[in-house]
Amino acid sequence: MNAPAPKVSFVSLGCPKALVDSERIITQLRAQGYELTREHDGADVVIVNTCGFLDSAKAESLEAIGEAMAENGKVIVTGCMGAEPEQIRHKFPNVLAITGPQQYETVVSAVHQAAPPAHDPYLDLVPPQGVKLTPRHYAYLKISEGCSNRCSFCIIPKLRGDLVSRPAGDVLREAEKLAKAGVKELLVISQDTSAYGLDVRYKPSLWKDREVRTRFFDLARELGELGLWVRMHYVYPYPHVDEVISLMAEGRILPYLDIPFQHASPSVLKAMRRPAHQEKTLERIHKWRSICPDLAIRSTFIVGFPGETEADVDFLLSWLKEARLDRVGCFQYEPVQGAPANELAAPVPPEAKEERWHRFMQTQQKVSAKLLKAKVGRTLPVIIDEPGATVATGRTQYDAPEIDGVVYVASRRPLKAGEIVDVAIERSDAYDLHGSAV
Numbered sequence: 522m523n524a525p526a527p528k529v530s531f532v533s534l535g536c537p538k539a540l541v542d543s544e545r546i547i548t549q550l551r552a553q554g555y556e557l558t559r560e561h562d563g564a565d566v567v568i569v570n571t572c573g574f575l576d577s578a579k580a581e582s583l584e585a586i587g588e589a590m591a592e593n594g595k596v597i598v599t600g601c602m603g604a605e606p607e608q609i610r611h612k613f614p615n616v617l618a619i620t621g622p623q624q625y626e627t628v629v630s631a632v633h634q635a636a637p638p639a640h641d642p643y644l645d646l647v648p649p650q651g652v653k654l655t656p657r658h659y660a661y662l663k664i665s666e667g668c669s670n671r672c673s674f675c676i677i678p679k680l681r682g683d684l685v686s687r688p689a690g691d692v693l694r695e696a697e698k699l700a701k702a703g704v705k706e707l708l709v710i711s712q713d714t715s716a717y718g719l720d721v722r723y724k725p726s727l728w729k730d731r732e733v734r735t736r737f738f739d740l741a742r743e744l745g746e747l748g749l750w751v752r753m754h755y756v757y758p759y760p761h762v763d764e765v766i767s768l769m770a771e772g773r774i775l776p777y778l779d780i781p782f783q784h785a786s787p788s789v790l791k792a793m794r795r796p797a798h799q800e801k802t803l804e805r806i807h808k809w810r811s812i813c814p815d816l817a818i819r820s821t822f823i824v825g826f827p828g829e830t831e832a833d834v835d836f837l838l839s840w841l842k843e844a845r846l847d848r849v850g851c852f853q854y855e856p857v858q859g860a861p862a863n864e865l866a867a868p869v870p871p872e873a874k875e876e877r878w879h880r881f882m883q884t885q886q887k888v889s890a891k892l893l894k895a896k897v898g899r900t901l902p903v904i905i906d907e908p909g910a911t912v913a914t915g916r917t918q919y920d921a922p923e924i925d926g927v928v929y930v931a932s933r934r935p936l937k938a939g940e941i942v943d944v945a946i947e948r949s950d951a952y953d954l955h956g957s958a959v
C-alpha cells in the first residue's frame with residue numbers, strides 16, 4: 522500500500538509574476554506526489570507566497586501568514602516579502618522557513634522537511650504543461666525575472682535582482698506546451714518586457730530547426746506563429762517597440778499594449794526615474810496608431826508623487842485627453858519602505874492626492890466611455906471566460922483578464938469557456954460591452 526499523499530495548502534498573493542512562481546512551486550510538488558487542498562486545516566503544510574510591493578500588500582501578506590499559523594501552524598513563507606525575513610520572524614517566530622522570490626528549490630526542500638513526499642513512480646502526476654492556477658484557456662508566460670531599472674518608488678529590483686531573461690527557445694517550448702494543453706491566450710509578462718534579452722545581448726537559442734534571438738521582436742514574431750491570442754504586458758515606450766506594433770497590424774499578435782506610463786509630466790517622470798522618461802510618448806503613441814489604428818493601450822498612473830505640482834497635474838490631464846488610452850488604472854502615491862522616493866522633498870498632502878485622483882478618474886472615464894461607445898455596431902471576436910445559461914462573459918482582443926473590461930454575450934446556444942465567437946456589439950456602459958453571438 523502506498524502512503525497517503527501529503528497535503529499542501531497554498532496561498533498565492535500579489536501580481537501575475539508571483540502567480541507564475543506559485544505555479545512553478547506547485548508543479549514541482551505535484552510531480553513529487555503532493556496533493557493540493559483548499560483548507561489550511563488538515564493540510565500537512567501551508568505555503569504562503571507573499572507580495573511586498575506596497576505597505577498595504579505587506580499587511581495583507583502578514584494577515585495571510587497569521588491565518589495560516591492560527592489554522593495550521595506549519596507554515597512556509599516565500600515571495601517578495603521573504604526578501605526581508607526579519608519582519609516576518611518578528612511577528613511569527615515559529616514559521617518553518619522563509620525564502621525570497623524565485624527560490625523554488627528552497628521552498629520545495631522546506632516542504633520535504635515538513636512533510637516528506639510519498640513517492641509513487643507509477644503515476645504520472647503532472648500534465649506536460651505544468652500546473653496552472655489560471656483557467657484552462659489562458660496562461661501567463663513569464664519571459665524574464667528581475668529588473669535593471671531603478672524607479673525611485675519601487676523596491677522590486679532590491680527584492681528580485683537585476684533582469685535575467687529566459688532563453689527564447691525555452692519560452693517558446695513552454696508556449697507550445699501550453700497551446701497543446703488547450704490554452705488559447707498567452708499573457709506575456711515580466712517586469713520590463715521591452716528590455717527582454719538586453720542582459721544576454723540578445724543571445725540566440727535553438728527553437729525547432731532554427732535559432733531565435735532572445736529579443737522582444739523576435740520572440741513576439743515566433744509567438745505569433747502559434748495561432749493563439751498573444752498579449753503583451755509591461756512594455757515601455759522605446760523606439761524598438763515600433764516593429765512589434767507592425768506584428769499587431771499584421772494580426773500576428775493582439776493589438777494590445779500594457780504600458781505603465783505612471784505619469785506624463787517630464788519633471789515627475791524624472792523624479793520617478795522611469796525608463797524611457799525622455800521619450801516623447803504622445804508622438805510615439807500617434808506613430809503606433811498610424812501603424813496599427815486598432816491598437817488598444819492600457820496603463821497605470823500614480824498621482825500625488827512627492828514634488829508633483831498643480832501644473833504637473835494639468836499637464837497629465839491634458840496628456841490623458843490627447844493620448845486617448847483605452848483602459849487606465851490610477852493609484853494615489855503610497856511610500857514603500859526602502860524606496861528612494863521616500864527621501865524626496867515636498868510630499869503631497871492626502872486631501873490633495875484624493876482630489877487629484879478624482880479629477881484624473883473623471884477625465885479618463887469620459888475618454889474610456891467614448892472609446893467603448895465607438896465599438897457599438899462592430900462585430901468583434903470575443904473569448905469566453907465564463908459560460909452562462911443565456912448570457913456568457915468574455916473579452917475582446919482589447920481587454921486582458923482580471924484588469925480590463927468584459928463583454929456580456931447573449932447566445933441561443935451555450936458557449937464554452939475558451940471558445941472564440943464573433944459578437945455583434947449592441948451597447949456599452951462605463952466599462953463593459955454588451956452584445957449577441959453571431
Ligand code: SF4
Binds near residue numbers: 671713
Ligand atoms: S520598471 Fe521600475 S517600477 Fe517596474 S519593476 Fe523595474 S524598477 Fe520597479
